[in-house]
Amino acid sequence: MISQCTGRTDSGNQLQSASDEVELERMEWFREAKFGLFLHWGLYSISEGEWGGDTTLAEWLMIKADIPSSEYEKLAKKFNPVDFNAREWVRVAKAAGMRYIVITAKHHDGFCMYDSKYTEYDILDATPYGKDPMKELAKACREGGIKLCFYYSIADWHHPELHQKYNQRKFHPAGFHGNPNPNADIRKYAEYMKNQTQELLSNYGDVGIIWYDAGGAFRGDDMAKLLDTESIIKMIREMQPGCLINDRLAGPGTDYGTPEQHIPEGVQAKPFEVCMTLGRKWSWSKYDVDWKTPAQVIFNLVDITSKGGNYLLGIGPKPDGSLPTPATEILPQVGKWLDEYGESVYNAGAIRDQLRFREGIATQGDDKIYLHFFKEIGKETITLEGYFHDHKKIYMLDPSGNKEIKTEKYHGALVLHLPKKLNPNPDRIIVIEY
Numbered sequence: 391m392i393s394q395c396t397g398r399t400d401s402g403n404q405l406q407s408a409s410d411e412v413e414l415e416r417m418e419w420f421r422e423a424k425f426g427l428f429l430h431w432g433l434y435s436i437s438e439g440e441w442g443g444d445t446t447l448a449e450w451l452m453i454k455a456d457i458p459s460s461e462y463e464k465l466a467k468k469f470n471p472v473d474f475n476a477r478e479w480v481r482v483a484k485a486a487g488m489r490y491i492v493i494t495a496k497h498h499d500g501f502c503m504y505d506s507k508y509t510e511y512d513i514l515d516a517t518p519y520g521k522d523p524m525k526e527l528a529k530a531c532r533e534g535g536i537k538l539c540f541y542y543s544i545a546d547w548h549h550p551e552l553h554q555k556y557n558q559r560k561f562h563p564a565g566f567h568g569n570p571n572p573n574a575d576i577r578k579y580a581e582y583m584k585n586q587t588q589e590l591l592s593n594y595g596d597v598g599i600i601w602y603d604a605g606g607a608f609r610g611d612d613m614a615k616l617l618d619t620e621s622i623i624k625m626i627r628e629m630q631p632g633c634l635i636n637d638r639l640a641g642p643g644t645d646y647g648t649p650e651q652h653i654p655e656g657v658q659a660k661p662f663e664v665c666m667t668l669g670r671k672w673s674w675s676k677y678d679v680d681w682k683t684p685a686q687v688i689f690n691l692v693d694i695t696s697k698g699g700n701y702l703l704g705i706g707p708k709p710d711g712s713l714p715t716p717a718t719e720i721l722p723q724v725g726k727w728l729d730e731y732g733e734s735v736y737n738a739g740a741i742r743d744q745l746r747f748r749e750g751i752a753t754q755g756d757d758k759i760y761l762h763f764f765k766e767i768g769k770e771t772i773t774l775e776g777y778f779h780d781h782k783k784i785y786m787l788d789p790s791g792n793k794e795i796k797t798e799k800y801h802g803a804l805v806l807h808l809p810k811k812l813n814p815n816p817d818r819i820i821v822i823e824y
């Protein structure tokens with residue numbers, strides 16, 4: 391039996407090879423974490439979603455508004471997040487039940503939200519703020535016991551050694567760059583990327599993930615060859631063996647898949663993490679008004695867990711460093727539910743049995759099956775086919791006291807008699823303990 395939390399077998403010796411063991415070890419915190427906070431924060435946040443009358447913008451501000459570097463760089467002089475409080479960000483994440491934070495160290499605009507020795511185009515050298523927020527966040531994460539992870543854009547609309555042809559060609563057939571350099575040398579950009587990865591892994595303590603992202607750049611190009619990604623991956627493995635690498639860096643041996651804004655169908659063979667915005671935008675926009683409800687977030691989290699994945703939920707801090715009010719209202723409600731019912735997520739994963747449960751979503755831990763009913767099912771009994779355990783007990787999960795569920799066997803299936811009054815929460819959970 392494979393544990394859903396660690397992926398490790400009960401005997402521990404059915405693993406295929408030593409490298410599998412290393413991989414499982416590295417992934418263990420990630421499998422157990424289940425839920426993370428994705429933060430997009432940068433110069434684009436200053437526009438608050440608007441530029442030249444267009445109010446549909448966000449972190450793609452520079453490319454969508456076709457802003458040259460000479461113009462875009464001026465935003466740095468306005469970036470002064472005086473209300474940034476790393477401890478508050480960590481408190482909000484933890485209160486939501488999130489166990490890791492992924493933050494944009496550098497997005498496609500090329501601006502570094504940390505103190506880099508490889509460029510002056512960073513928050514310490516180019517803004518009035520003059521501090522490194524990632525240092526403060528790293529400290530707050532360590533104190534708060536949650537993992538700090540860095541998003542790093544492979545695309546770069548500012549760096550002189552990345553030819554525009556490698557960046558996104560979504561709006562410009564020749565590719566986009568804020569200051570195109572026809573003589574750009576991709577080897578120098580590859581070295582820059584590797585050096586910045588090295589400093590992120592050197593200066594902020596343990597890093598949970600380097601979350602690479604091309605955002606459509608290098609499409610049709612051999613990214614692995616052009617950027618020598620194998621040497622970057624090798625360096626990461628040597629510097630911080632516990633640091634994960636997502637699959638958006640082309641190359642051998644990355645750790646997990648990253649479906650975006652959708653939940654894949656069915657249980658996935660490889661570890662994965664669904665990244666999704668809480669509103670409509672990845673970064674802060676005051677025009678972003680379509681926010682998911684706590685119930686929708688909970689449903690997504692349980693659905694993703696039932697398929698063996700993690701949920702990385704995105705919000706955009708404001709330019710002053712404060713968090714969007716809707717996020718600070720929605721996330722604590724998700725955290726409250728996880729406080730009461732979170733064992734069906736944190737201590738569980740995809741169903742391993744042949745159980746067929748049509749009335750809702752099932753997750754399975756090491757010795758429990760959790761049946762989540764997200765809507766009224768309009769009947770007093772349900773029949774679980776393909777169930778074969780000799781269970782110890784079956785009960786409704788209830789923080790005020792679990793309620794025993796009556797059952798009976800019927801032609802090899804298990805019939806559950808549902809209680810008349812189901813809990814008034816967005817999710818009623820029946821636990822089968824065996």
Ligand code: FHN
Pocket residue numbers: 449450603604605606650665672
């Ligand atoms: O282009 C980026 C986008 O701005 C955002 O960062 C998302 C988050 O996963 N990734 C890319 C689009 O897939």
